[in-house]
Amino acid sequence: MTTQIITYGITLGCVYALVALGLVLIYRATEIVNFAQGEMMMMSAYMFFTLYSMEKGLFTAVIGSLLFAVMLGVVMNTIISRPLIGKPIFAQIMATIALSIVLRSLTGVIWTHEDFFMYPPPVSMKPMDVGFLQISPYQIAIVGVSIILVLLLYLFLNLTRFGTAIKATSENPVAAQLMGIPIKRIYIAVWILSSLVSAVAGMLIIPQFGLQPMLGSRLLLMALPAAVLGGFGKLEGAIAGGLILGVLESLATVYLPTSIYDIFPWIILILMLLIRPDGLFGTPVRKRV
Amino acid sequence: MQRETVLELLGVETFYGKIKVLHGITMKVKQGQIATILGSNGAGKTTLLRTISGVVEAEYGQILFKDKRVEKLDPNKIVKSGISHVPQERLIFSELSVEENLKLGAFTQKNSHMTEKVFTYFPALKERLRQFAGTLSGGEQQMLAIGRALMSKPELLLLDEPSLGLSPMLVEEIFTILKQMNKDGLTILLVEQNVNLALDLADYAFVLKNGKIFMSGEPESIRQEDKVRESYLGEGKGKYMKRAKIWGQQ
Numbered sequence: 001m002t003t004q005i006i007t008y009g010i011t012l013g014c015v016y017a018l019v020a021l022g023l024v025l026i027y028r029a030t031e032i033v034n035f036a037q038g039e040m041m042m043m044s045a046y047m048f049f050t051l052y053s054m055e056k057g058l059f060t061a062v063i064g065s066l067l068f069a070v071m072l073g074v075v076m077n078t079i080i081s082r083p084l085i086g087k088p089i090f091a092q093i094m095a096t097i098a099l100s101i102v103l104r105s106l107t108g109v110i111w112t113h114e115d116f117f118m119y120p121p122p123v124s125m126k127p128m129d130v131g132f133l134q135i136s137p138y139q140i141a142i143v144g145v146s147i148i149l150v151l152l153l154y155l156f157l158n159l160t161r162f163g164t165a166i167k168a169t170s171e172n173p174v175a176a177q178l179m180g181i182p183i184k185r186i187y188i189a190v191w192i193l194s195s196l197v198s199a200v201a202g203m204l205i206i207p208q209f210g211l212q213p214m215l216g217s218r219l220l221l222m223a224l225p226a227a228v229l230g231g232f233g234k235l236e237g238a239i240a241g242g243l244i245l246g247v248l249e250s251l252a253t254v255y256l257p258t259s260i261y262d263i264f265p266w267i268i269l270i271l272m273l274l275i276r277p278d279g280l281f282g283t284p285v286r287k288r289v
Numbered sequence: 290m291q292r293e294t295v296l297e298l299l300g301v302e303t304f305y306g307k308i309k310v311l312h313g314i315t316m317k318v319k320q321g322q323i324a325t326i327l328g329s330n331g332a333g334k335t336t337l338l339r340t341i342s343g344v345v346e347a348e349y350g351q352i353l354f355k356d357k358r359v360e361k362l363d364p365n366k367i368v369k370s371g372i373s374h375v376p377q378e379r380l381i382f383s384e385l386s387v388e389e390n391l392k393l394g395a396f397t398q399k400n401s402h403m404t405e406k407v408f409t410y411f412p413a414l415k416e417r418l419r420q421f422a423g424t425l426s427g428g429e430q431q432m433l434a435i436g437r438a439l440m441s442k443p444e445l446l447l448l449d450e451p452s453l454g455l456s457p458m459l460v461e462e463i464f465t466i467l468k469q470m471n472k473d474g475l476t477i478l479l480v481e482q483n484v485n486l487a488l489d490l491a492d493y494a495f496v497l498k499n500g501k502i503f504m505s506g507e508p509e510s511i512r513q514e515d516k517v518r519e520s521y522l523g524e525g526k527g528k529y530m531k532r533a534k535i536w537g538q539q
Contacts, residue, residue: 011395076489101357101361161392161396164385164393165393165396167382167384167385167389168389168393169382171382171383172382173375174344174380174382175376175380175381175382176375176393177343177344177363177364177365178342178344178364178368178374178376178380178438178442179366179368179394179396179397179437179441180364180368180369180396180397181365181393181395181396182363182365184363195461215352
């Protein structure tokens with residue numbers, strides 16, 4: 001029983017980790033905390049669902065959703081990043097929260113506020129016996145896709161010229177400019193990258209959670225503590241934080257009373273901030289002057 | 290020897306918010322020169338370099354590099370055109386390896402063959418390629434910062450206080466290397482707090498005061514000026530006020 005709960009938690013954690021990864025990517029490069037990340041994820045997921053239910057085939061649906069995510073990334077860069085980069089943090093937070101509300105309502109207008117479920121799911125959700133585990137192909141797909149995605153992201157950031165330029169811009173935009181790195185283009189790339197990662201998370205979670213306009217904020221409420229848990233600003237931290245919260249949440253669902261488990265991630269977060277305010281992977285913050 | 294002008298500034302004014310920092314700078318740097326900018330703290334030396342490299346935008350005036358106007362270009366375009374800037378804080382990417390730092394320096398070059406050349410100037414870097422740049426010593430960080438700036442094959446190198454925080458021996462080493470780079474054809478614009486050292490190295494000097502060019506000329510003539518000797522060289526009649534002046538006597 002417990003192993004099964006943990007397996008479920010890990011699959012859930014993968015999705016949280018991906019959304020958290022999207023948050024951290026943007027934060028590292030632009031120092032903006034994007035409260036509309038959940039809605040970005042959700043809208044791409046709606047796009048996927050729409051194409052899929054029009055029976056265009058899984059591949060077309062995935063590509064369509066990813067293209068939509070690219071567009072969304074560019075739009076977000078234009079309306080959030082360009083006017084707000086380097087501005088007071090309060091203005092940034094208000095703007096992204098406002099945008100998340102607008103996008104949520106917009107989703108409601110376009111796709112209605114009803115719940116959609118994916119029947120049949122593209123991958124079977126029936127558990128099979130794999131060794132001592134009971135695991136469904138759907139769960140394997142989530143974990144597999146997440147691992148591949150993180151691996152690709154890692155290779156991109158560490159082995160390509162453009163990826164290294166993204167890391168450099170995240171560390172110090174002025175120095176990056178002096179190297180001749182076009183940082184405006186880097187910012188657009190980061191928003192696109194983040195939007196893509198979130199879109200994959202969205203597509204992965206639909207069969208489990210279904211679709212409705214509150215999905216975005218629901219996932220952000222898990223991804224945000226996950227990112228903070230990992231030390232907000234560290235990619236490996238976001239992944240670890242996501243997995244830990246996923247597992248803890250699924251354990252809490254079973255072993256704790258219902259009224260508690262919704263606030264459970266936040267209890268973990270508060271404890272973490274009390275014990276180690278810089279998060280699991282964080283280094284003490286030194287403000288750049 | 291007739292030298293061509295590489296860099297020319299015409300009435301350049303730069304603001305930080307509403308505060309004017311540079312009050313109409315007009316100056317010329319010639320091909321193959323080592324020019325130095327002297328001046329006390331807050332005179333605008335660093336701002337001047339930042340304005341040339343485009344990290345700070347010039348509000349008024351023109352900056353001509355090889356007879357092309359560059360003052361409205363993005364910093365990356367300016368680097369591509371051949372100006373490289375080593376900032377005062379060095380700003381190496383401490384979370385990246387030495388190798389990655391050098392590669393980023395060559396970001397504007399499709400295929401750079403500068404790495405070997407950088408190693409001939411700074412052989413110490415070769416042994417530290419895989420190390421995180423943050424773990425280097427102060428001197429090595431400065432070498433990395435200069436080496437990284439060379440990777441973009443600049444014709445003009447802007448150097449902001451390379452001696453800052455380094456031991457006299459290291460400073461001497463770095464200045465010898467700078468001299469060698471200059472012999473190899475690089476034009477250098479140097480901001481330096483160590484006035485004696487700067488005047489020894491330079492072919493031409495500008496003295497900046499309150500955001501204006503206060504004086505300029507050959508290093509020897511600058512050295513002769515009483516005002517410079519008093520303010521920056523700690524020589525002459527001393528920097529304290531003459532007591533006789535209190536009562537209006539001369």
